[in-house]
Amino acid sequence: MSVTRPTGFRAAGATAGLKASGRPDVALVVNDGPEHVAAAVFTSNRVQAAPVLWSRQAVADGRLDAVILNSGGANACTGHQGFQDTHATAEKVADLLGISAGDVAVCSTGLIGELLPMAKLLSGCEAVATSLSADGGPAAAEAIMTTDTVSKQASFRATGWSVGGMAKGAGMLAPGLATMLVVLTTDAIVSAAQLEAALRTATRLTFDRVDSDGCMSTNDTVIALASGASGIPVPDHAIERALTEVCADLAMQLVRDAEGAAHDIRIDVVSAATESDALTVARSIARNNLFKCAIFGGDPNWGRILAAVGTTDAAFDPATIDVAINGILVCRAGGVGDDRTLVDLSPREVHIVVHLKSGDAAATVWTNDLTHDYVHENSAYST
């Protein structure tokens, strides 16, 4: 499990005192090589946190030696001082490890709009640098949690090589990417171009299809590191499949631990004219607060699904669309279908299927219901 599953990696977590809770808040993942191949994808939000701006530059040459991560503060909307703080963090880690600051990615998560307490953070860097170990993955995964209730780790094992990963993410989960920090590791021998292509495919089909609350973060980052320590060169399709499996596993862990959620909702839009149409419809449903409240209330209120579909420009005929909730075809041909009281919404997993009857394309989006606990957690988060 986790980022130290593949050979060639060490990791650690420590408590720097950034969080009021006193829980671990600094993590470090180091690639000991022999190779130091890296790729990353970042939030598509135009307001980007200082660590995103820094890490985008750091990974541009396809090489990273280490990733330093902190919870307890996003270092977003913090101006020049925020960027200098990120730079200083990378320099500190580089000094401690005897590497170049330009090969250190920085990730931060927490409240937007406050400067990080740098003395504490730099002390935390020292703590993690001196406690690195080949089984430090779980400690690193724990140190990046914010409102997560459990740490998220996953791995994929092939013959002679493997992929590991850790993630944090609980609120602000929406595409482009879903809001989160993710570090993936592999000991396969892959080129930077291979890793980049595989990572883009993997995130497009996994994290990008998670839309817990429609809110896109300023700090989303997914970084993949390849050490080559297995000595095994791996073809494109193999690394793509391995990364996709690990990302899918982590994405489902994010959904299951979304802030305050009582239901995990899988929305399949099928028989769409295009995948883009299917995705547009699935996202529109996933972002409809009335629908999400209804699911929380155990109410198979399919009219709210139809109303959400109707706001899109996807190809469909309101007079032929079908909708099933947990296997009951509650809407048939755009009208009243089977008895809605037959729908059982007591399980945590809810399955919506929308039949657009306009083609052969399909897409799936995962979301959560809208609950009292979501409101509670997000109205009290920064205070």
Place this chain on the structure above:
Amino acid sequence: MSVTRPTGFRAAGATAGLKASGRPDVALVVNDGPEHVAAAVFTSNRVQAAPVLWSRQAVADGRLDAVILNSGGANACTGHQGFQDTHATAEKVADLLGISAGDVAVCSTGLIGELLPMAKLLSGCEAVATSLSADGGPAAAEAIMTTDTVSKQASFRATGWSVGGMAKGAGMLAPGLATMLVVLTTDAIVSAAQLEAALRTATRLTFDRVDSDGCMSTNDTVIALASGASGIPVPDHAIERALTEVCADLAMQLVRDAEGAAHDIRIDVVSAATESDALTVARSIARNNLFKCAIFGGDPNWGRILAAVGTTDAAFDPATIDVAINGILVCRAGGVGDDRTLVDLSPREVHIVVHLKSGDAAATVWTNDLTHDYVHENSAYST
């Protein structure tokens, strides 16, 4: 006040038994002329309720003699039977009043996806037709309430003529239009083209700028009726101003009574490159659940505003944007501004100002916070 404020109109409300609560649920507004000019705007949702489909046809010739409205059922996603039910309702009212069914608009509001109990509704039509009176506006306004806690009425008085209006709307408030039913009346002499143009301008600047929960209904309808009973011809700008004032008044009543809301939030986006940019940014903020939860929690979490702005394609520089909450400039030049603890969020009214610093355009959107009561009301609505 209300739709019977102008001369030439009668109205009534009655209880047909469509609502479990036993409260009034059928309303009728009749234009006694001498003129019968009408205009209407409808939801832009592609899934449109049967009464919307019917009324769009009825008003196409610029004439309506009456509007029959019911709460307790939306008659949306009800297929051919639903349309036949709407047709039967119009025929019944036409018979009772001795007019043509093609001059009767029908509006319905309530749960989507269930057929109306027609025997009850047709009895209700008889009840309202026999109780029509020149001071029946308030009774009609009460009969169209669903989860509204108060009825909504407004009026505008000019020299010798006036405009009156009533509205219902509490949940599913989002543009295109905001979700609601509205009937406006005037005794001015105006042409159908004048009334249509004035109504489009009025709704664009009022109801279309209300976005309580981002959810667009299948039943939104705003109908304007002109009796000409004042004998006074009115120029374009005068009818436009009068309709806009009444619509703005009703729109603010909708915001103040939005389901479960604890705060009314005015979002001004200023110094935008275009009005469209300003509107896009304002809507993005208005639909951000995390921001809306923060306001509910009394937390001036401006980072969530920046994150919402960053998801748009509006012209702005993340390094220069300013944000004020209730007069405190919490974000200056994209970074930390004045002390956020100075912001007082205890009043119900909250004022957000976003300075994009990209031009001279501006737009305002009204929304509400996201509260426990919103989740409660919308998870229990149909059960």
